[in-house]
Amino acid sequence: MKVIYSLVVVIAGISLILQGGDRFSTVQGRNIRVHTRFLSDDVTEGRGPGTRGAEVAAKYIATQFELAGLTPVSGESFFQMVPMIGSKASRPPALAVVTGTGRVEFEFARDFVGWPTSNRKEASLAGNELVFVGYGIKAPEMGWDDYKGRDLKGKVLLMLVNDPPSADPAFFGGPALTYYGRWTYKFEAAAREGAAGVLLIHNADMAGYAWQVVQASWTGERFDLPAESAKSTLVEGWIHQAKAEELFKQKGISFERAIEMAAKPDFAPLELGMTVSAEFHADIRRIDSPNVLGLLKGSDPVLQKEAIIITTHYDHFGIGKEVQGDKIYNGALDNASGTAGLIELARALAASGERPRRSVIFAAVTGEEQGLLGSAFYAANPSRPLADTVANINVDAINVWGRTRSLVTMGAERSSLEANVKQLATRLGLSLSPDPEPEKGSFFRSDHFSLVKVGIPAVYVRYGRDFEGKDANWGKQLADDYLAKRYHQPNDEFDPAWSFEGAEQMMEFVRLLTLDIGNAAKRPEWKPGDPFGKARLSAR
Numbered sequence: 001m002k003v004i005y006s007l008v009v010v011i012a013g014i015s016l017i018l019q020g021g022d023r024f025s026t027v028q029g030r031n032i033r034v035h036t037r038f039l040s041d042d043v044t045e046g047r048g049p050g051t052r053g054a055e056v057a058a059k060y061i062a063t064q065f066e067l068a069g070l071t072p073v074s075g076e077s078f079f080q081m082v083p084m085i086g087s088k089a090s091r092p093p094a095l096a097v098v099t100g101t102g103r104v105e106f107e108f109a110r111d112f113v114g115w116p117t118s119n120r121k122e123a124s125l126a127g128n129e130l131v132f133v134g135y136g137i138k139a140p141e142m143g144w145d146d147y148k149g150r151d152l153k154g155k156v157l158l159m160l161v162n163d164p165p166s167a168d169p170a171f172f173g174g175p176a177l178t179y180y181g182r183w184t185y186k187f188e189a190a191a192r193e194g195a196a197g198v199l200l201i202h203n204a205d206m207a208g209y210a211w212q213v214v215q216a217s218w219t220g221e222r223f224d225l226p227a228e229s230a231k232s233t234l235v236e237g238w239i240h241q242a243k244a245e246e247l248f249k250q251k252g253i254s255f256e257r258a259i260e261m262a263a264k265p266d267f268a269p270l271e272l273g274m275t276v277s278a279e280f281h282a283d284i285r286r287i288d289s290p291n292v293l294g295l296l297k298g299s300d301p302v303l304q305k306e307a308i309i310i311t312t313h314y315d316h317f318g319i320g321k322e323v324q325g326d327k328i329y330n331g332a333l334d335n336a337s338g339t340a341g342l343i344e345l346a347r348a349l350a351a352s353g354e355r356p357r358r359s360v361i362f363a364a365v366t367g368e369e370q371g372l373l374g375s376a377f378y379a380a381n382p383s384r385p386l387a388d389t390v391a392n393i394n395v396d397a398i399n400v401w402g403r404t405r406s407l408v409t410m411g412a413e414r415s416s417l418e419a420n421v422k423q424l425a426t427r428l429g430l431s432l433s434p435d436p437e438p439e440k441g442s443f444f445r446s447d448h449f450s451l452v453k454v455g456i457p458a459v460y461v462r463y464g465r466d467f468e469g470k471d472a473n474w475g476k477q478l479a480d481d482y483l484a485k486r487y488h489q490p491n492d493e494f495d496p497a498w499s500f501e502g503a504e505q506m507m508e509f510v511r512l513l514t515l516d517i518g519n520a521a522k523r524p525e526w527k528p529g530d531p532f533g534k535a536r537l538s539a540r
Helices: 002-019 029-039 042-047 052-068 183-192 211-218 241-251 255-262 332-351 373-380 417-428 448-452 474-485 501-519 533-539
Strands: 079-089 094-098 103-106 112-116 122-132 156-160 197-202 222-224 235-240 270-296 307-313 318-323 326-329 359-365 389-395 406-410 431-433 458-463
Touching (some): 029 042, 029 332, 029 501, 042 318, 042 326, 052 270, 052 359, 079 112, 079 373, 103 241, 112 211, 112 270, 197 241, 197 270, 211 235, 235 241, 241 270, 270 373, 307 332, 307 373, 332 359, 332 389, 332 501, 373 448, 389 448, 389 501, 417 431, 417 458, 417 501, 448 458
Parallel strands (some): 122 156, 156 197, 197 235, 307 359, 307 389, 389 458
Antiparallel strands (some): 079 222, 094 103, 112 235, 122 270, 406 458
């Protein structure tokens, strides 16, 4: 079987040579199509970490990098192995809340998803007090503290996702989500308080996605990087809004009233007079899942020691819960398309007779869907020193529907990269649009954020919604339909009707931006006062 899969990888790789794709020094949409189709085929089995399908995908990417003329960043391999620990429920988890009048039972997947923390094989709660802590945020710079100094050790914290509502950009970002609103922060904050468990209340508007996305994302095998120390929390998870409403009703308040209370700065933890019982049992396995890294060495003998890193993720959710007869989560748009764009970008840059002065690292990373694991591991174990990594460009789910008149360059406004993207957009006759859905916090949800946190100026390039030849609402309707029907679902599959003209346009923008940054006399710098600039200074 391994021989068959190796042959598949080689044959698929040679296909671009047969197309003559290596002759062009600009991005070719037809090549992105070929890569997307292969990477999202059932043969790659949804590219879940630690699976045969993900291994096939990683070998395919490495083969394409080598065909393009890239070299390994370090050593002789294109792979940087990322150690992960997988955890999968060995039996359905049990969760119940004992109220003053009875017992509320939760059915796994339908009513809640949850897991034991710190890669434990089992964890239990037995009569731990349930406390509502609003948004679960402690932000001194905002004058906000949902914990108010209460002793919450050993308790289970019930909390809302997102930030307190605000129209003021200076207060929790106004309509834009801040990191305080992300589920990752909520779990971290609960652990710092010494809580035994944390349950996030799912609300589609607050989370930015439907309950079915939570089900698809969290009910299968979960992965994490090996924990350096155990969390105080034993259990983490989400509960459906309907169940939260039931609990608040038992307390004599509505869910809407609970949200109103939590939105005020004088909110204090609310003891619900309820206790939590839970049992979790998991099968644990250790795997190594590769980041695929390729290097295009810069042309300047001095500046080539500096590097731009271009990131995308190739993983998805593998084989999971069956939906309408299909259980392979192909992830064609998210993110076979972005990976295909990265491969084609590498080919186009390498085929050019004019390489950038600085080096370029192409990084197809693993474990993004599990919490940015591959990029986080790279940030902690960089192949080039962070001090010599001048910028990051990230792509994730690129445009497969057609050319647009605008692009979104998220995060560029935080650094001198803003000038680069503005000048390039003007040159290409494109407008730059702000994040169309800032309340969803996309800036914190893709691999560039792992590099931003260690001080690397970054730009997350996304397509705009102003499509050529379409009415003003067409792009929004397209995005809404994808989120509602295909995001993190088995039917995120390759569509032969996709044009890839927009993918070509978008990745050509990235190619030219890479050249601009790579040839500039000065390296990008954070704007004064940006909080991530402090990490940059410490890296030097």
